[in-house]
Amino acid sequence: MKRHHPALFAVATSLAVWAASPATAATLNVGLSEDTDTLDPDQGRTFGGRQMFAALCDKLFDLDETAGIVGQLVTDWTVSDDGLTITLKLRPDVMFHDGTPFNAEAVKFNIERSLTLEESARKGDIRAIESVDAVDELTAQLNLSEPFAPLLAQLADRAGMMVSPTAVAAVDTNTFANAPVCAGPFKFKERVVQDHVTVEAFADYWDKDNIHFDEIVYRPMSDATVRLNNLLSGQLDIIEGVSTSDLERLKDEPKISLADITGLGHVHIQFNVAGKNEVVANEKIRQAIDAAIDRNIVNQVVYGGNFVAGNQPVAPTSPFYAKSHPVVAGDAEKAKALVAESGIDSPSFTMIVNNEPAFVRAGQVIQSMLADVGIEVTLQTVDGPTALSIMQSDQFEAALSTWSGRADPDANAYTYLGCEGGQNFGKYCNEKTEAALSQAAKVSDVAERNALYTEAADQWMVDLPVIYVYHHKRFFGLDPNLDGFTPIPDGIMRVKGMTSAE
The missing domain is CATH 3.10.105.10 (Dipeptide-binding Protein; Domain 3)
Structure with a gap:
């Protein structure tokens, strides 16, 4: 996305302000309220991480604007009458960022990793899954120990994010957590802790026609005033967590568009x-x-x-x-x-x-x-x-x-x-x-x-x-030239379908 002229400004001597060279026409700059703790979806616990995972790691399911469950890497699913078996039909021609295929064996690997990895924070999320069968290349079967109504909603978040089994096997857990390999629209490029995470478009993404940026730079800024001023100066294109104290004055601000949705948390x-x-x-x-x-x-x-x-x-x-x-x-x-x-x-x-x-x-x-x-x-x-x-x-x-x-x-x-x-x-x-x-x-x-x-x-x-x-009620600030943003009740900013009018 083409950016405006860079600027240095100060809101107070105690507040840090970011200034940088203008981004290219295909860079989306995102202001977050916090950094991520890790870039491994199995280990992650922060909201900042979930924002970044939305670009990095596609999930089995996702949420729509009403918080309804929809398929993402799953195209269809059935639940047995007793609620103990869920059969997933998987999207064909999906690749991980390392070029290996996404398939039923990958689903089996990911679910088992979530349940057994010592550092996993997902064990409770999918605690009812007893085993996973790879029925065929594009069919996975989840076998439950008891009916578990929340399961699909959990698989629409970090527990459903798919990482490359090959990449996981190649390095230790901590190394993978700093350079993940997933199947989302963007792949990991670099991270500087408490400064930025950069991801770049994945050329072989299954839905690449709906991705309109070459890279995204996520910048953690804990102070809402700093985030807002960076947006107003043109250094950021979209921010989360607009302060409620700023809402009234921003209604007539031509440099910003507001969007909001009632959250789930x-x-x-x-x-x-x-x-x-x-x-x-x-x-x-x-x-x-x-x-x-x-x-x-x-x-x-x-x-x-x-x-x-x-x-x-x-x-x-x-x-x-x-x-x-x-x-x-x-x-x-x-x-x-x-x-x-x-x-x-x-x-x-x-x-x-x-x-x-x-x-x-x-x-x-x-x-x-x-x-x-x-x-x-x-x-x-x-x-x-x-x-x-x-x-x-x-x-x-x-x-x-x-x-x-x-x-x-x-x-x-x-x-x-x-x-x-x-x-x-x-x-x-x-x-x-x-x-x-x-x-x-x-x-x-x-x-x-x-x-x-x-x-x-x-x-x-x-x-x-x-x-x-x-x-919460979640408030977002956008550059008015940014189109296609749809707020979702979980507060996560999805970049798919977003475009720049510049």
């Missing part, structure tokens, strides 16, 4: 309930924290009321929301009484917060609310991948963090509340919660699933290993 406080800090391990303290937080005030003060206050893994508008546990206003007196019941004098803990400014403000508002009830919180601000690393290493007490969300409620709930949940860093495990969530994953009837999620909420909303605070 949630923002929450996760506690290391199995850790060494007696404060966050205390159930009464966690209940006090929950009572002290006024979610509507957080939404109004930090986001101008543009987000959705929530107290569960899904938003209050979801058919899977437990209506018997509605969002209520903060109750400082109740919170103080619970602190007294805890038996802990002057409770305090450290909470990790992503260093994105709006996120820090949310942390500060919550910090103030807790101070009012006698709970002292120290905020530890770090970038997203660093926060993830700290949590994975068990060296945290609490973390205010975000989950970008999935189309099926299981991935929003079990991921954090299930004993084997991929993001359950606090190691919460309750038999009643586990049983209800596991059963909810086996049934398809909406009313039956809702009853089971309500049963789970009856338990975990007492335990409160995670306190949910609000749900």
Whole structure:
């Protein structure tokens, strides 16, 4: 995409600003709110990584603009009457970036790798798959240990991303994670940590007629103001995470077009309930924290009321929301009484917060609310991948963090509340919660699933290993010459079909 003149500018002396030579006519510059942790879909846990994977790694399935499941590398599929067998018909003439063919054996390899790789974060996502059969070159059969309603939605994300078996076998796990070989429209070119990831168009991509850029440069910029100013100056073509405080003034800004969609994810406080800090391990303290937080005030003060206050893994508008546990206003007196019941004098803990400014403000508002009830919180601000690393290493007490969300409620709930949940860093495990969530994953009837999620909420909303605070609405900023962008509820920017009018 042809770019405007390069420019240097400063929004504040403490904010980094990127400046570079003008990009070629076929380069798309993308501003992200965070860097990726890894470029291996089996190991990835960050939203920044998912943005890059959309260009690098095609999946078995994808989502449409309504969050409906559609085939990507799968052209057709059938589910047996007992829900234990799913047969996938695969797209022909698909190549990995190393020139090897995508086929049923590759599907078998990828699913087995997701389930067995020691570093895999996908095990819980596809936990019901017992085995995979390569029926023929373009037919793969998934054999399940029990019916698993969320499976296709999981295969529409990282668990369904296909990597080259040949490339994986040629190097160690860490090497592959820094130079992945997938089957998407773009192949990996280079990465400079916390600066950029560059991918270049794959000439043998099966749908190359819908790809209109020679390369994409992803640039992590945690500050929304920096991202926006780079877009306005012509250094970026599209950004995620436009700040809600900028929306009104941008409505009449000719240098930018806005797009938005209601997201699937949630923002929450996760506690290391199995850790060494007696404060966050205390159930009464966690209940006090929950009572002290006024979610509507957080939404109004930090986001101008543009987000959705929530107290569960899904938003209050979801058919899977437990209506018997509605969002209520903060109750400082109740919170103080619970602190007294805890038996802990002057409770305090450290909470990790992503260093994105709006996120820090949310942390500060919550910090103030807790101070009012006698709970002292120290905020530890770090970038997203660093926060993830700290949590994975068990060296945290609490973390205010975000989950970008999935189309099926299981991935929003079990991921954090299930004993084997991929993001359950606090190691919460309750038999009643586990049983209800596991059963909810086996049934398809909406009313039956809702009853089971309500049963789970009856338990975990007492335990409160995670306190949910609000749900995103996702805002994107685009160069007005960029056409063909369709926002999807998962917040991932797909480049297929996007063109430049310049």
